[in-house]
Amino acid sequence: MTSKLCVGQFAGSHGVRGLVKLRSFTQDPADVAAYGPLVDDTGARLFKVTLQGKAKDLFLAKVDGVTTREQAQALAGVRLHVDRAALPETEDDDSFYHADLIGLRAERADGSLYGTVKAIYDFGGGDVLEIRVGSGALEMLPFSKACVPVVDVRGGRIIVDLPTVVEAREGDEDGSEGGDEAAEDGGGGLEP
Amino acid sequence: MARSVWKGPFVDGYLLKKADKSRASGRNEIIKIWSRRSTILPQFVGLTFGVYNGHKFLPVIITEHMIGHKFGEFAPTRTFYGHAADKKAKRK
Numbered sequence: 001m002t003s004k005l006c007v008g009q010f011a012g013s014h015g016v017r018g019l020v021k022l023r024s025f026t027q028d029p030a031d032v033a034a035y036g037p038l039v040d041d042t043g044a045r046l047f048k049v050t051l052q053g054k055a056k057d058l059f060l061a062k063v064d065g066v067t068t069r070e071q072a073q074a075l076a077g078v079r080l081h082v083d084r085a086a087l088p089e090t091e092d093d094d095s096f097y098h099a100d101l102i103g104l105r106a107e108r109a110d111g112s113l114y115g116t117v118k119a120i121y122d123f124g125g126g127d128v129l130e131i132r133v134g135s136g137a138l139e140m141l142p143f144s145k146a147c148v149p150v151v152d153v154r155g156g157r158i159i160v161d162l163p164t165v166v167e168a169r170e171g172d173e174d175g176s177e178g179g180d181e182a183a184e185d186g187g188g189g190l191e192p
Numbered sequence: 193m194a195r196s197v198w199k200g201p202f203v204d205g206y207l208l209k210k211a212d213k214s215r216a217s218g219r220n221e222i223i224k225i226w227s228r229r230s231t232i233l234p235q236f237v238g239l240t241f242g243v244y245n246g247h248k249f250l251p252v253i254i255t256e257h258m259i260g261h262k263f264g265e266f267a268p269t270r271t272f273y274g275h276a277a278d279k280k281a282k283r284k
Contacts, residue, residue: 005275005276005277005278006275006276006277007275007277007278008277025274025275025277026277026278026279027277027278027279027280031278035278087278090280094282094283094284095280095281095282095283096280096281096283097276097278097279097280097281098276098277098279098280098281099276099277099278101281102276119273119276120276120279120281121250121271121273122281123250123252123266123267123268123271124258124265124266125243125250125251125252125253125254125258125266125267126251126252126253126255126284127281127282127283127284128250128251138248140242140248140249140250140251141251142222142240142251142252142253142284143281143282143283143284144240144253144283144284145283145284146220147220148283151283161220163219163220163221163222163240164219164220164221164222165221165222165224165242166210166214166221166222166223166224167223167224167225168206168207168210168223168224168225168227169206169226170204170206170226170227171206
């Protein structure tokens with residue numbers, strides 16, 4: 001579980017009045033300034049940011065204390081963080097922040113260690129956990145109730161039920177050779 | 193130009209048979225496939241496929257919204273992973 005989350009990055013200056021360009025990493029980009037003051041990598045500098053507009057895929061923001069182009073330019077590249085505690089609770093029991101899941105121990109049902117959650121991806125086909133297993137290899141596991149029946153964020157672990165993997169190859173014993181126009185009838189669509 | 197409607201959707205035939213088998217077994221199964229070109233059909237809904245992206249097999253849980261798309265659309269071959277930030281994952 002991570003305590004500081006990187007939510008954005010200053011990307012340069014805009015104009016001569018100290019506006020900065022801000023790149024957002026949040027799910028809804030406009031939320032970058034919604035979690036209160038932002039801090040830099042070290043936590044030493046605190047930025048109060050107000051969004052003013054957009055320039056292509058970046059936001060234009062006013063930062064308290066930054067009034068000149070030079071000051072804004074000097075901030076370029078600074079990454080912005082919020083505290084994990086600043087995020088609101090998730091809306092249901094099956095939603096989890098990526099930051100909470102990353103780093104959890106993945107255990108099998110018998111309690112033996114399977115690996116550690118390294119990342120979560122969503123490529124459009126449901127969320128996927130990337131787990132670094134004991135050998136150092138990375139395994140992908142669908143984030144479903146069947147494969148991850150228990151998520152215990154406070155306990156620092158998830159329980160995984162590893163699915164059986166079967167292969168569907170061209171020309172295997174129960175498959176036909178090559179492409180097929182939707183069905184064995186050779187075209188005209190599938191029979192219902 | 194779009195594919196002619198009279199041809200029907202393209203799908204590699206062996207996927208249909210494997211999907212039927214997997215559904216009949218009722219087990220928690222991932223079907224590894226290399227056929228990124230195949231169209232997702234209604235009989236695949238609810239199954240989980242591992243779609244090859246040239247490097248690894250990415251799990252794809254098929255939902256009804258995916259019908260008509262190709263498997264390859266859900267397993268990008270080039271990825272920018274980005275930051276976790278405030279992103280949420282939903283367990284299905």
